Amino acid sequence: MNYAQQNKYQDTPISVEEVNAFIDDELIHEDRQRVREQVKKNPELTQLICDIDQIQDWIKEAYEVVPEPKNPKTRWRVHALLPGALAAMTLLTVGVLAGWFVGKMSSTDAGGGHAATMLQARNQAQNVEYATAPTAVARNVILRLGSDSPQKFRETLNRVEHVMKTSAHQPGFQMEVLANSDGLNFLRADTSPYAKQIEALMKKYPNLHFMVCGTSLKNLQESGQKAELLPNVSVTSSAVEQVAQRIREGWSYSAI
């Protein structure tokens, strides 16, 4: 409760919080009535209500139209997930029809046979989502870093080292480390505290890739900052697109 305001309206038994709740229609009937009575008696309260009402209008107007994000490509980022889902849907329909057909065939069997068919159909449907994921067998990993906290930098490096140590030998295994937003500093030549370690890791593991979000890089450059990346760090169109693409391909995704 705002005591300064209580003093200001000491002739009234209501607080400024209650006045706001009155404006926002958050009071029960009795309390509304109580505020209304006070408003009638006190011109200061009337003025306060008018001012808050004016402020609400200004706020709505101030954000009615906001500046568009500079990169229009971001608009279809989530749609990037849709083609995969649509393909999965098509395959699912085939799977469902096949399951239905087999189910029909087996429905003439007694209990056990039918249960086996059901299980088969379920497995078929569950696998459909990954049917579009040719690399899903190796369970590749994409790791995203969106912060420039030193602790998260260390955590990223530790996690990369651990994953590569345990999985790098698997045939076809790939790992991507994607930096976006403030995480870009992890892969910038002038800001990364781990430049040497990152370069050494890339040399040691050819299946480890470091990349930055193109949108974040563009924003950084537009803000007038120098954005020189570490050697062999690639630039992807945007973080969401890259993550969406990898999830669709069946990669394991994790954010730090």
Next chain:
Amino acid sequence: MSPSSFLSGAFLFGRLTFNHRLEQLRPRLYRLAFSWCKESYLAEDLVQETMIRALQKQTQLRDEELMDRWVIRILANQWLDHVRNRVHDDNIDDVEQTLSIDEQQSPECIHCRDEMIERVRNAVMRLPEMQRMVVTLVDLEEFSYKEVATTLDLPIGTIMSRLSRGRQSLRKLLIETKNAATEERSKSECHLRRVV
């Protein structure tokens, strides 16, 4: 059709609907993020992070009717994380606003609408983070106090107090300043007349 196949179909259809609805929410998320940070590229980054997290956590959404509230809650957490990392030692709840009101003009005195909009946005930016978030969630998103409390994980009493303080500060910045300036102007004019 086997029940399991039907369920899997429903799952995929649900995912399609989820993605579509998430994309539809993008302008709202962006507007809200912009009202909190007033930087288009940062707002875009926040929305991007939020959408990634929403996609990751979509199985945690219990009531689809409340999807917008759920996603806005993720956005609010993203923003608070960002602020915590930026502000470091300061407690974002206790950051005192510095109201240098003398450089403010009243929106009513401004001829150009764009300038008025800029004044209001600047005033909103002067609010401490939590006050700004509460004010925008109530006045832009038209959330109820209970919804804001759930989104920000705070008691309703705290929401009421933050909202009240936020609006009082905006009143000072945008309205009382104007009154003071008008009074000052009339005094000077009066003085000039006497001199003449």
